[in-house]
Amino acid sequence: MDALTLSRAQFGFTIAFHYIFPPLSIGLGLCLVAFEGFYLSTGKKLYLEIARFYTRIFGLIFAMGVATGIVMEFQFGTNWSSYSRFVGDVFGSALAAEGIFAFFLESGFLGLLLFGWDRIKPGTHFFATLMVCLGAHFSAIWIVVANSWQQTPAGYHLVGQPGGAIRAEVTDFWQVIFNPSTLDRLWHVFMGGWQAGSFAVLSVSAYFLLKKKNIEFAQTALKIALVIAAVASLLQLFSGHESAKVVSFTQPAKLAAYEGHYTTGPAPLYLFGWVDEKNSQTHGVSIPGLLSYLVTGSTDAPVTGLDAFTPDKRPPINFVFQTYHAMVAIGMTLIAVAWFGLFLWWRGLLWKTRWFLWVLVFSVLLPQAANQLGWFSAEVGRQPYIVYNLMKTSDALSKTVKAGEILTSIILFGFIYLLLGVLFIYLLNDKIQHGLHMKEEKGHRA
Amino acid sequence: MNFDWQTLWFVLVGILFMGYALLDGFDLGVGALHLLVKTDTERRIFINSIGPIWDGNEVWLVTGGGALFAAFPEAYATVFSGFYLAFMLLLVALIFRAVAIEFRSKQPMKWWRQFWDVSFSVSSIVSSLLIGIAMGNLVWGIPLGADHEYAGTFLGLLKPYPLLLGFTTLALFTMHGSIFIVLKTEGALQKKLKGWVKNTMIFFILCYVITTLATLIFIPRMLTTLQQQPFLFIVPVFNVLAIANIPRNISRGRGWGAFLSSCATLFFLMALLGIGLYPNMVFSNPAPENSLTIYNAASSVATLKIMSLMAAIGLPLILSYTVSIYWVFRGKVKLDSHSY
Numbered sequence: 070m071d072a073l074t075l076s077r078a079q080f081g082f083t084i085a086f087h088y089i090f091p092p093l094s095i096g097l098g099l100c101l102v103a104f105e106g107f108y109l110s111t112g113k114k115l116y117l118e119i120a121r122f123y124t125r126i127f128g129l130i131f132a133m134g135v136a137t138g139i140v141m142e143f144q145f146g147t148n149w150s151s152y153s154r155f156v157g158d159v160f161g162s163a164l165a166a167e168g169i170f171a172f173f174l175e176s177g178f179l180g181l182l183l184f185g186w187d188r189i190k191p192g193t194h195f196f197a198t199l200m201v202c203l204g205a206h207f208s209a210i211w212i213v214v215a216n217s218w219q220q221t222p223a224g225y226h227l228v229g230q231p232g233g234a235i236r237a238e239v240t241d242f243w244q245v246i247f248n249p250s251t252l253d254r255l256w257h258v259f260m261g262g263w264q265a266g267s268f269a270v271l272s273v274s275a276y277f278l279l280k281k282k283n284i285e286f287a288q289t290a291l292k293i294a295l296v297i298a299a300v301a302s303l304l305q306l307f308s309g310h311e312s313a314k315v316v317s318f319t320q321p322a323k324l325a326a327y328e329g330h331y332t333t334g335p336a337p338l339y340l341f342g343w344v345d346e347k348n349s350q351t352h353g354v355s356i357p358g359l360l361s362y363l364v365t366g367s368t369d370a371p372v373t374g375l376d377a378f379t380p381d382k383r384p385p386i387n388f389v390f391q392t393y394h395a396m397v398a399i400g401m402t403l404i405a406v407a408w409f410g411l412f413l414w415w416r417g418l419l420w421k422t423r424w425f426l427w428v429l430v431f432s433v434l435l436p437q438a439a440n441q442l443g444w445f446s447a448e449v450g451r452q453p454y455i456v457y458n459l460m461k462t463s464d465a466l467s468k469t470v471k472a473g474e475i476l477t478s479i480i481l482f483g484f485i486y487l488l489l490g491v492l493f494i495y496l497l498n499d500k501i502q503h504g505l506h507m508k509e510e511k512g513h514r515a
Numbered sequence: 516m517n518f519d520w521q522t523l524w525f526v527l528v529g530i531l532f533m534g535y536a537l538l539d540g541f542d543l544g545v546g547a548l549h550l551l552v553k554t555d556t557e558r559r560i561f562i563n564s565i566g567p568i569w570d571g572n573e574v575w576l577v578t579g580g581g582a583l584f585a586a587f588p589e590a591y592a593t594v595f596s597g598f599y600l601a602f603m604l605l606l607v608a609l610i611f612r613a614v615a616i617e618f619r620s621k622q623p624m625k626w627w628r629q630f631w632d633v634s635f636s637v638s639s640i641v642s643s644l645l646i647g648i649a650m651g652n653l654v655w656g657i658p659l660g661a662d663h664e665y666a667g668t669f670l671g672l673l674k675p676y677p678l679l680l681g682f683t684t685l686a687l688f689t690m691h692g693s694i695f696i697v698l699k700t701e702g703a704l705q706k707k708l709k710g711w712v713k714n715t716m717i718f719f720i721l722c723y724v725i726t727t728l729a730t731l732i733f734i735p736r737m738l739t740t741l742q743q744q745p746f747l748f749i750v751p752v753f754n755v756l757a758i759a760n761i762p763r764n765i766s767r768g769r770g771w772g773a774f775l776s777s778c779a780t781l782f783f784l785m786a787l788l789g790i791g792l793y794p795n796m797v798f799s800n801p802a803p804e805n806s807l808t809i810y811n812a813a814s815s816v817a818t819l820k821i822m823s824l825m826a827a828i829g830l831p832l833i834l835s836y837t838v839s840i841y842w843v844f845r846g847k848v849k850l851d852s853h854s855y
Binding site: 128129135137139143157158165168169173174185186188189231232236240242474481482485 | 566567568570571573574576577578579580581582584585586587588589591592593594595596597599600602603606607609610611613614616617618621622661662663664665666669811814815817818821822825826829830832833836837840843844851853854
């Protein structure tokens, strides 16, 4: 395998593993704020127990996020140094801003969140929780700014350098930040995070209820998480719609790949299907004119098809089609699950409907899958470019790094992440099983 | 020496890495010494002495990396791709270190704790060495091509001088960590640790003297800026005074005085490094004409100005919460139900 394939594989696999954790931090952070907020306003000890229990889980998730996140900060330089030289002037400042405005806030207050329960007043502790939650959101802001600039570059010009190289330099920083796709994608990422966090709480709570453990504890947490899940899932539908609309005019090749839309003209929306890339055909069940309607408001308006792009400027179509459709299908399922849950709660049936509680137990995997699939379709859909229409991914590599070195690091990270993944699941399970009654245990077990 | 935006950012990136050395330096040092205490309680005290703060300390490195990317993308690209395998090793060490702290006390099994104790300590030692070796290479110079790409090999990074700096950094962090852990402990454990401080101090001073001599003999260019700006000679002078102040404070039993002197030592050493390198970011050896300086490696002035605004807003915030969090967790380590 060549350095390009290996470097893409390495980036894809390290970021995918990393991205299990940040959405959980975002969403669980919000849940923690809610739990602790209820404790402060009602003074009921139960809310405090819930907050403490999920704080311990949050600590584990956060540590995994930090450990796997350092890799990302360095990887642009190690594996993509030509890219770094080209975009550093624009892209680097977003990463630096993430450090300055998000990471310090997050990890600083995390210490108080985890270890400060008995050292600071409840109000101060709540403030620390709020800051950690904000920090997680800020972090997403800067990463989405940086990535959106790769999708829809704005606020820059190209400048020749003394050595003959060309690079992008900032002309208008606000345009860099609020480039055409930033806001919709940011909202999409936030909601994905809220879903990840709230469905995690739903899953744990439903499990307790099925095992008839910690009943009141589980019911209270479940109700709060269900409201967050229902709101986030519905908002996610709108943010997804808005995002796709932006893609339709900023990255038409990507939208065409999302829907396997070959011929410019009125476009159907596929519920599911298969793209035959050899014969440039898409097979499946579709609703005629719906894609046209969704992006333009009229069923017979033309939508740019893949025929407007020569094959070397198209992303891998079936891959993008499938990941995108799977993400949308999961998104719809999450709306159904959350709102059906609300319905059962309203009818007073929620605690008795055991099959639905089982659905909730496993529902934790769905937002995770959707988040991953969404990123795969967004990033692979941008190919063959690393910065849309400006720089090809194949020109972005580090010139000095050899394929063998990359392979070595992939094997290294592969082994370590496998180990970490297994241990994470093991410890997470242990915390869920025993976490509520872990007080003072460590000393005795030591 | 003109004071311009590039110089400002050279200083600011330097401050971020200095913050990292000062803060993560002691928790890496605590890690390096970790296996030398044997009982579970002692090891938990070690880990919990840095428990609430190590994560924030490491952010200085991440932000330093981000700031380097933003302000000097050419230097970031050259160094990170040129030191590929070394940085991969550093990443592995930092990953293991982070999860070792988090995982260690979560299970009671002896083998489990032993495994993470070893991981924590080895990764702390390896991180310190690699950071020192990377700095050593910047001082010694690395071969760069006309396109600013690294033209050497992985083994080429392991020359004697960079290795020497690796050990000096390890010694420095270990001393810094041992002084810190004395502040966080009490009773018999503290008494034992006080004995260690002397050893780490001797180890560091020995390394320091050798490194200084080696630099003066083999890399006279590190003195160029000092010779041009004689007032800067106060930096090496203060550096020596700070080092001398450590044993003085220790012999009088002033733990805090020793810790602050150790911080000052790190501060002045990093300042010396910056003064020595200036105006180079990555010195090319051989072919010095290919060196990356703060001018040919920098982002546009427009970007540096935007970043300066961010730093002006961000740094006071960062300092205020760093100080308040250290304040909350001041005092001796007390193990409780929230501890690691």
